[in-house]
Amino acid sequence: MGIDLLRDKGTPVSQQRMSWKDMVGKPISKLDDDAFTRVRIILMNGLELDSLRTKQVALRMNRDARVQLAELMRVEQHQATTINWLIGADHSPIETTIGYEQTAIEVTASVAQLEPDTYLACGYRYALLEDFDHLYRYAALLDRLEGKDANNIIQGYTDIVPARPTIAHHRAPEHDLLRPYGSDAPLATKLNAVTLVGGEYQTHDYYMNIGPLFADPLARQLYAEIASVESQHITHYGSMLNPDESVLEKLLVSEACEVWNYAGCLEQESNPRVKAIWEKFLDYELGHFQVALKLFKELERRDPAEVLGDGRLPPFIQFESHRRFVRETIARETSLRKDGVQFVQEDAEGASSIAYREAVNAAGSPSSTVSHTYSWMPGTELMRSGVKAA
């Protein structure tokens, strides 16, 4: 794309206006659109919401930037609406959930391969195996509750099998933390972490909202269990972020992250209508970035190059099947566990996690119950030859 963060101006914020009808356009087709169009929509909605979250925190911590932050947040809100409203109403909540987990898997797999820091890359692979397992558990729920095949959503790009079992994801809080990247970390490392935090936040919030909408107690249990793990993942990825960054530095990275991801979506989008949205919002974000850049220079009196390097964007997330990478990671790292900020073998896991796990699983494991004896099969497990029909 050749975008230069320090030079490209984008659309001025004053010209960023959308009507309600602009925001509420035609949704994508669950049946006809490519699964990665949905993946990009889910990812970018997550990033928009995290961008709003970052600015709300900044608003509480910076008197001088209040007006600019308020202006940016209004546009981000409407961008998030435009994107999230692209999901069609014929997606059941579990089908959307399958889309969320596919997003987590394929985006995290790509980020894990792009990440230059080997320790953080291990952190991405670690949580990847957990989101991968969530897909299997939710696929079982979709099959057994609604009688639907998760592959109608997945479209053959992502495997539906267990990895590190969800029952083992529950860790004591201190073992969710990772070592943060340093102030000298390359821009790619910062963008990777912000992207994953945003994605996990959105997934967590979605599960927390739709979990109680289910009548089925098993579904309510499963969403309760996995929402808790997603909350751990927010901590897991959130602890990668350098806590010594200033608020405006975080704002700058957040805006750069949106530019980077919109540019990646634009480059790879197959739906022309959605592609036009990515193109428009890329220009919007370049406009937002200019505001953040100005605030950073004027209020912090620092050189943006300290944070952004030369202003060129790192390689994009690849929206494609990472099956081979995931399979290799499963084979190699399923047995990994956490002890503080270290990745350790199963037998060296932090003792407090084991005690915590025994407590939350004391009355059974929803993820294990719902998927007991489940093997994915095209057309649902009712297609299996051993299943008796009248």
Add this chain to the structure above:
Amino acid sequence: MERGHNRLVPAAVMGGTTRRIPLMLLPPGYWPARPGKGARWGRVHCRGGSARRTLGHADWRYWSLESLSVPTVTCCSTCKDALPPIFKREAYMEATAPGPNRTGAALVQNEVNLMLEAVRDLSPPIPISTLQIDVERQSYIVEADSVGSIPPPKSSLKRAAAKGSAKTKSAGANAEVFLDKLGERIAFERTGTRLYDALITKYLALHNAGGEVLPPTDGTGEAVEETALQTLQRIRAEELGHFRMLCESVVKLGADPTAQTPCADVAAAASSGLIQVITDPRTTLAQCLNTILTAELTDNAGWELLGQLAQEAGHNELGVPFSQALEAEQRHLVIIRDWLKLLLTTEAGTAAV
């Protein structure tokens, strides 16, 4: 050409990519050159004159998203030659047709084989047992509270329920069940009125686009004066009439027709999908009729049952109005079935199906 009433959609062809731009979003100065009534193709002329500024080709990209209230483009003299927009007539509503449906396993057989290979390695098939799920669900069922309570009647029913004999207790319980089911029908008829509102809107969208696909019928096979729209409006009015008649009946029984009874609540949960289908702009008239058929079948069974319950509870005064309501619902069912069958057998490939 009158803005907002045409269905011409220009497609700006640029770099091999086609982007459709609704004509109504074109800025002033760009209109199809004499497309004529029913024209399938036209060319855009830049009439210029009112240009605020000249923009390059790249600005065309944003036309699909900018509304006219943000006149970012008014003239581009170079685009006329280098970027000729093409006008193509499109149906207002899209027919359900063969297309790039990506959901099936057969389309991606190689990928599915890899998925099955992973299944063999990591979750090999064993005999299916959902016993753990069943046990867990049953434990919740046994321990569950009810959805809610039946609102207590104010007068005679309450007194009957409060009396001590076994016979009267039974009568009281029956009376409460009757009230609960009355509440259900009230809710169903009220929602049914709204379902027909949505169905009429869907029908009018097709009708206004030039499609008249539903023949006049009253469900008896006899010639009728009524148009399809009038029939839909009449059915809607009858659903509303049933709702009001039920409300009056409940008031006469000393109960509150505005209360939401447990059966009303559960029936609303059951029919929430019907509303989703009919109000979805993408669904066709046939898909909507199929959905309203579910409602009418349920409504027919509901009125049959309610009539029996009224009789059991000794409310003979409700016999006539309930019978009349059932007869009306039976006619609705026949009409909807006829229309649906007609659409599916004679209108395949059109926007209605």
